[in-house]
Amino acid sequence: MSMQALPEVNVLKLTAQEYVSIHTYIYEIPIPNTATVFLAINRESVDSPEVLVHPDNSGTSDPKNLKAVLNCNSSYGGTRAEPPVEGDYEQSRLNALESLLKLSFYESHTKHKYLSKTNEKGALDELISPESKIKNYLKAQNEAQKDIPEGYDFSRDFLKLEFRGGRAIILSENLDIHEIIVDASHPKAYEVYSSIFKEVGKFLNGQTGATKIDFQGNVVEEDSFIPAGALFITPDFGPNKRLADYLHEHTPQVLGVDASVGGGGGKAAYTVSGFFGAFDAASEQGLFNADDENLPISLIGAAGAMGSDTAKRLAEKGFKNVLVSDIAYDYTKPVETDSTTGEKLVPILESERYRMNGEAFQRIPSSWGVALAEPGKFTDEALGKNGEPRVIIAMTFGKALKHSNLDAIPYNSTVLLSENWAIPPGDEGLEIMKALKDRGIMALQGQAITPGGAGNSKVEIFFRATENGGITKAMENEQTPTYHKRLGHEIVYRQVKQGASDLLTLAKERDITTIEALAEYTNLPVLARNFVLQKFL
Known part of the structure; x- marks a missing residue:
C-alpha cells in the first residue's frame, strides 16, 4: 500500500482503493475442487461488535438449530459469482478481490450508511412511536401481505441497527463450475451450492476460521x-429464489430467506417500494408533477425483476405516457394487442423469458409506447430525443449511461438510475453529474434510490432475531412465523423518501451535484473523489 504522507501531522493522502481497504477485512475460504469464497467484512463489525441480540447457542452445533446473532454494527451484503480467467488463477483472484472491495464498499456500505442517516433524520419517527408501537394502520397492498394494525408492537431498538458493508464473491475453479453456479436449473447446482454454503456457514457461525488476506x-x-x-450475507447471484434458503440450511446468518421461516423473501419488490419513495420525494421537491397522468416517463430495463414491477406499479398509478425499453424485447416481432383487455403485448426473446417467469410477452397499457434498446447504452429514443422534459427511470445493470448520448436527455429532466455503477465513483462520476446539472437535469444514483432490498433485510433479521420473531429452527421449524411484508415495504419507502428528499435539498442549497451531496450525507468522501485525506491518531 503506497499511501502518500502530507506535511500536516498524521495526515495521509489515500487513493480510493486504499481508503476502502483500511476499513475492510478480507477472508478467503477454499472449497476443494469447486471454488474459492472471498468475504469482505467492515473492520468495526469484527473489532468492536455492538451486541443487540445474542442467543445462547452453546447447546448445539447443528446449524439448523442455531439462532441468529444480531449486532447493531453487523456487516451485510449480497453475493456475486465471479467468472474465472481460464488458465490464469492469479489474475482471477485479483479480479475477485477488486470486485469484492468495490461491491462491499460502494454498494453495501454506502447504502447502509445512507439508510442509517435517514433514520437519524427522522424517517421513521411518524411510523414508530416512542412506546414502540406502529402509529398507523397499514393496509395490505397485495395478496402476499397482511394488514398491520395501528398499535402493532415494533420496538424502536430497530433504530439501533447501523449495519456496515459486507460482501461475498464466489470464484469458481473453472468456467464449467461457474456455469453450474449461475444456472439454478443445472442438475448439479444444489450439490455445488451445498458444498460451498456448508463451509461458508461454518465460518459465519464462528465454528471454523478462514485465512485473512489483504486486498x-x-x-x-x-x-x-x-x-x-459479524456478517450476514444473501446469496443473490442468480434467478434462483431458493439460494438464501439453501444457505439457511447451514447458518442463520443469512437474509432473504423464505417467509415460511420468518424471512422477507427476495429483495426486488422492496427495492421497488424504496424507489417509489425517491420518486415521490422528487415530485414533492418540484422536479415533476406525479399527479399528472400524462407525465412523460421513460422506463428503461422494463422487463427485469425490478423493471417489470416498476411498470406494473406505474400502470396501477394511472400513468398513460410511458415509453418502455429493454434488451430482452424481441424487436423483430410486432407488438400485438390483447383483444379482451386492450393491453399491448410486447414480445420477449426466448432466451430472456426467465425474466418474465416464462411468459412470451410483457403486458403494458394500450397508451404506452415501446422504444428501441441496445446492449451497453441507452438509445436516444429511450432517453427522449432531447424533446420535452421527462422522468427517465433506468432499471438496468452496468455503466450504460456513460456510453450513451447525454445530449439526447431533454433539458430539465429527472434521471433515476437504479444501477449503483451507472454513476462511477470518484472524479469520473462527478464529471458526468456536473454535465447533467449544467443542462438542468437532476439525477439520483442507485445507492440513493434502490437500497430498499438492503433496508428490508434489516427489518427481516430484526423480526427473526428478537423475542417475538418466532424463528427457532432453520428449514425445520415446527411453528411457521409470518414475516410482516407490509411493514418492511413501509419502512423502506419512508427511509428512501427521506434520503432522496434530503439529498435534493442539500444539492439545491449548496449548488452541488447529488453525488457530492451523497458523499457529504454519508460521510464517505471517496464517492465523489479519487483521493481523500485521512487523519490518524
Missing part, C-alpha cells in the same frame, strides 16, 4: 475467526 491477496493471518454476528 492484494497476501496472507495476513491463518485460521482467523470472526465474532458471532
Whole structure:
C-alpha cells in the first residue's frame, strides 16, 4: 500500500482503493475442487461488535438449530459469482478481490450508511412511536401481505441497527463450475451450492476460521475467526429464489430467506417500494408533477425483476405516457394487442423469458409506447430525443449511461438510475453529474434510490432475531412465523423518501451535484473523489 504522507501531522493522502481497504477485512475460504469464497467484512463489525441480540447457542452445533446473532454494527451484503480467467488463477483472484472491495464498499456500505442517516433524520419517527408501537394502520397492498394494525408492537431498538458493508464473491475453479453456479436449473447446482454454503456457514457461525488476506491477496493471518454476528450475507447471484434458503440450511446468518421461516423473501419488490419513495420525494421537491397522468416517463430495463414491477406499479398509478425499453424485447416481432383487455403485448426473446417467469410477452397499457434498446447504452429514443422534459427511470445493470448520448436527455429532466455503477465513483462520476446539472437535469444514483432490498433485510433479521420473531429452527421449524411484508415495504419507502428528499435539498442549497451531496450525507468522501485525506491518531 503506497499511501502518500502530507506535511500536516498524521495526515495521509489515500487513493480510493486504499481508503476502502483500511476499513475492510478480507477472508478467503477454499472449497476443494469447486471454488474459492472471498468475504469482505467492515473492520468495526469484527473489532468492536455492538451486541443487540445474542442467543445462547452453546447447546448445539447443528446449524439448523442455531439462532441468529444480531449486532447493531453487523456487516451485510449480497453475493456475486465471479467468472474465472481460464488458465490464469492469479489474475482471477485479483479480479475477485477488486470486485469484492468495490461491491462491499460502494454498494453495501454506502447504502447502509445512507439508510442509517435517514433514520437519524427522522424517517421513521411518524411510523414508530416512542412506546414502540406502529402509529398507523397499514393496509395490505397485495395478496402476499397482511394488514398491520395501528398499535402493532415494533420496538424502536430497530433504530439501533447501523449495519456496515459486507460482501461475498464466489470464484469458481473453472468456467464449467461457474456455469453450474449461475444456472439454478443445472442438475448439479444444489450439490455445488451445498458444498460451498456448508463451509461458508461454518465460518459465519464462528465454528471454523478462514485465512485473512489483504486486498492484494497476501496472507495476513491463518485460521482467523470472526465474532458471532459479524456478517450476514444473501446469496443473490442468480434467478434462483431458493439460494438464501439453501444457505439457511447451514447458518442463520443469512437474509432473504423464505417467509415460511420468518424471512422477507427476495429483495426486488422492496427495492421497488424504496424507489417509489425517491420518486415521490422528487415530485414533492418540484422536479415533476406525479399527479399528472400524462407525465412523460421513460422506463428503461422494463422487463427485469425490478423493471417489470416498476411498470406494473406505474400502470396501477394511472400513468398513460410511458415509453418502455429493454434488451430482452424481441424487436423483430410486432407488438400485438390483447383483444379482451386492450393491453399491448410486447414480445420477449426466448432466451430472456426467465425474466418474465416464462411468459412470451410483457403486458403494458394500450397508451404506452415501446422504444428501441441496445446492449451497453441507452438509445436516444429511450432517453427522449432531447424533446420535452421527462422522468427517465433506468432499471438496468452496468455503466450504460456513460456510453450513451447525454445530449439526447431533454433539458430539465429527472434521471433515476437504479444501477449503483451507472454513476462511477470518484472524479469520473462527478464529471458526468456536473454535465447533467449544467443542462438542468437532476439525477439520483442507485445507492440513493434502490437500497430498499438492503433496508428490508434489516427489518427481516430484526423480526427473526428478537423475542417475538418466532424463528427457532432453520428449514425445520415446527411453528411457521409470518414475516410482516407490509411493514418492511413501509419502512423502506419512508427511509428512501427521506434520503432522496434530503439529498435534493442539500444539492439545491449548496449548488452541488447529488453525488457530492451523497458523499457529504454519508460521510464517505471517496464517492465523489479519487483521493481523500485521512487523519490518524
